[in-house]
Amino acid sequence: MTLLDARARTGAVAGLNPLSKLAASALIALPLILTLDAVSAGVALALECLLLPFAGLGWREFWVRTWPVWVAAPLTAVTIALYGEASGRVYVEWLLLRVSDGSLELALATLLRVLAIALPSVVLFVTVDPTDLADGLAQILRLPARFVLGALAGLRMVGLFLDDWRALELARRARGVADRGRIRRFAGMAFALLVLSIRRGSKLATAMEARGFGAPGRRTWARESHFGAGDIALVAVGAAISVVAVLAAVLTGAWNFILGPS
Template sequence: MTALAADARIVRSGPIATRSPLARLAAALLISLPLILSIDVLSASVALLLEIPILLLCGLTAREFWLRTAPLWIAAPLSAVTIALYGAQSGTVHFEWLLMRVSDGSLSLAAATAVRVLAIGLPAVALFATVDPTDLADDLAQRAHLPARFVIGALTGMRLLGLLADDWRALALARRARGVADQGRIRRGLGMAFALFVLAIRRASSLATAMEARGFGGTGRRTWARPSRWDRGDTALLVLAALIPVVALAEAVALGTWNFILGPS
């Protein structure tokens, strides 16, 4: 049942949901990395506004979107509060107590930080949330030309992560059946963690042997069951992703709000 569940795929609809996983990963990087260069409200706000079509076309339902991006919606205001209280001070001071000081400069920096967290994080989560690990591995090996052994090994490890929770529950039930699970939570947890570690090593060794026996460690040219595809839609996605930070940062520079992250705040 676990193997069948691992192989089952959810069919997504939407122009971006059907794009190549490598294209979506590259698009997320193209959007996020340039926005790190500046901390200002304008560039982050423009980028966030331009990202809305991408967020709507990623193939996530409303419930999936809010659940997957919930950490960002929590982290953004928390980071803003921290920056407002302890960030660089300038202008009028509105509140001061011990080490906390709220001023015009810290409030502006806090707002920029909050919007920046959303502008960087939302497209990364939305674009990568629906990526199938197997398709991504195929793209990384065939398109990005990463070492096949590394890619396949990483994919296998990701596929086995779901088994850890099942193993933990099985160990807990087995210990409870033996009457050793009712006392000493810390000691029980450490014992189960060690048992899980040993079980993971044994499974990894068996899997490595099986993969070697099937020729996964061969030095010859590898064939792939699922050829990686790349079309004009993937290229268009990269172009759109590159335009978002370019427009956002150009607006910030033109209107004088550009605040280089390594420069004076």
């Protein structure tokens, strides 16, 4: 996603500060990590689905971005159903496989839990521009500028690494050395990419230092990062989802604190 794409989004959440999106997703995920029950995860997922249209993603883009989550969640649930802790009535038992009421309940809870944690994280971070995130980390959280800018430069280089890999593969095919020995070919290309990465990193470090990125003193920024009322509202929504999900689980007796005594 380019910077232009990030700026062109019209959703109410798309234009907010990346730090508020990070905080909201963390607040939603925290209670769901501490418990494994279907009620809290189901309530959180239902509330999230009501807010997804405001994220600034079209439905086609939503499914394209989140399809790995929709694939991973059922696979995880199937694994829990087959190999999870057995309790209650046992339906299938064969060697290590044992499907019971307890394993099916854990599978449902795991399915909803994965969706409730992963979906808001993916949807919120799709609309995050790396430069805006770096501005927020340095200006609002006051993280060291050298660390933030180095991380931003490294993130921007990911696309170049992919292009280099494709170029290396095409060059080897043109020379006729990519027709056999996949493992050997992969190792050779990985080493060549490592050499290219080190050289590019050295050049980038020299160029950044020449432009004053490593100079002492207070930095100035091309764009000021703001944390306004909309950002506070998004964080409050994330906290509200967590509180409602926890209360629902506690009131129904479904709360299952996974770090508690066995």
